[in-house]
Amino acid sequence: MNGGVSLPVKIQSVEPGSFADKKKIKGGDTLLSINGHDIYDVLDYRFYANAENLSLRYLTDKGKEKHRKIRHLPDVDSLGLCFDTYLMDQKQHCRNRCIFCFVDQMPPGMRDSLYFKDDDSRLSFFFGNYITLTAISEREVQRIIDLHISPINISVHTMDPDLRVKMMGNPKAGQVLSIIDRFCDAGIQMNTQLVLCPGINDGAALDFSLDELSKRYPAVQSIAAVPVGLTAYRSGLPEIESYNRDSAREVLRIIQAFNEHFSYFNGRKLCYPADEFYLLAGFDVPDSDFYDDFSQLENGVGLWAMLRDSFFSALAEGSHMTPRPQKTLIATGVLAYPLLHSLAQAVKDKFPSVSCDVIAVENHFFGSSVTVAGLITGKDLLAALKQYRQPADTLLLTSAMLKSETEPVFLDDVTLEQVEAETHMRVQVIPETDGAALLNAILGL
Secondary structure (H helix, E strand, O other), X not given: OOOOOOOXXXXXXXXXXXXXXXXXXXXXXXXXXXXXXXXXXXXXXXXXXOOOOXXXXXXXXXXXXXXXXXXXXXXXXXXXXXXXXXXXXXXXXXXXXXXXXXXXXXXXXXXXXXXXXXXXXHHHHXXXXXXXXXXXXXXXXXXXXXXXXXXXXXXXXXXXXXXXXXXXXXXXXXXXXXXXXXXXXXXXXXXXXXXXXXXXXXXXXXXXXXXXXXXXXXXXXXXXXXXXXXXXXXXOOOOOOOOOHHHHHHHHHHHHHHHHHHHHHHOOOOEEEOHHHHHHHOOOOOOHHHHOOOOOHHHOOOHHXXXXXXXXXXXXXXXXXXXXXXXXXXXXXXXXXXXXXXXXXHHHHHOOOOEEXXXXXXXXXXXXXXXXXXXXXXXXXXXXXXXXXXXXXXXXXXXXXXXXOOOOEOOOOOEHHHHHHHHOOEEEEEOOOOHHHHHHHHHOO
């Protein structure tokens, strides 16, 4: 968004038979305002158009200003206006140079969209993206407050202003923490995250951040603690260590002590460590009850628990199931292999006729330090399957490996069709937290 100058929005097309179509509004016209409110983007549009009676002001493609009134609109989508992009303008680019940024560690030669770093408050509200607050304008801050847009997801990393400047490479990074207090005062709920780097913002710095964020409760609804992700492409970037067994255990110790103290006074936890911390520490991932309302699920926190618990719940109720005769293969990342292997074994223990193997795909593309399934490329998957050399009828993959349901491609643009053609297996994609769907796929149901 611009800093306060109204940018009229061009209408790309109008849905036939819609309310706007009946009022003779056409593609190529320019929307100026709704009920007297200037329209900058999708947030303005969907908020102000969410009314039963509308007064639209717009310019025709000939430049003539017109006004139209619409009565008894059932919902925003019934208006029927379509725009060039979902946001109705350009995404906001990140202005930081974070020492841990994953995009800066991407290898060359990938599709352009993977190198774009967004920092857009609208994407935070609509899709759960995390923002740093360094790219947000005063108008956006005030709009969030005025429209009571909530919750907002914020990448905090540290509550120490000076340390935040150093970690994020932006001189504004410390001072914009004051926006969190403005949101608190306005009753805007926030989910926050701390990307932890060993020896930088953990230890005493983590204690400080947790304490400061807890002072903002209940506006601050949750804190996710996520370990830094490091690839093999860090040439020219600051040196950062990976977490190991001991350092991961120390992070969990700090968070456990914090949660126990916070729970004593508030009756609930506030900070949720990422699954990776438990796995690196050699601890079991907690049960689903630990994650309360799973407020950080979009951040990958609690995925294991939800998948595991829903799987065993479905398995306990599945005595009547009759497996189909098929051989199933599950391909996953190194990190998730122990869990998926244990789930497959549980099925075979209950249904001895079931044939299901699990393989761990090593990440050669980003480097062996990257172990999550969501960053497996098609080429690494195919290489692992060739080494496996045992035919199967069905290959099961998590949805996290693919761009989207409508664009089922891997990070390197290998398609599911290519995988099926090269492996001669039917590929079935399983939602990453749906244990019942995984069980049914293993059983061939």
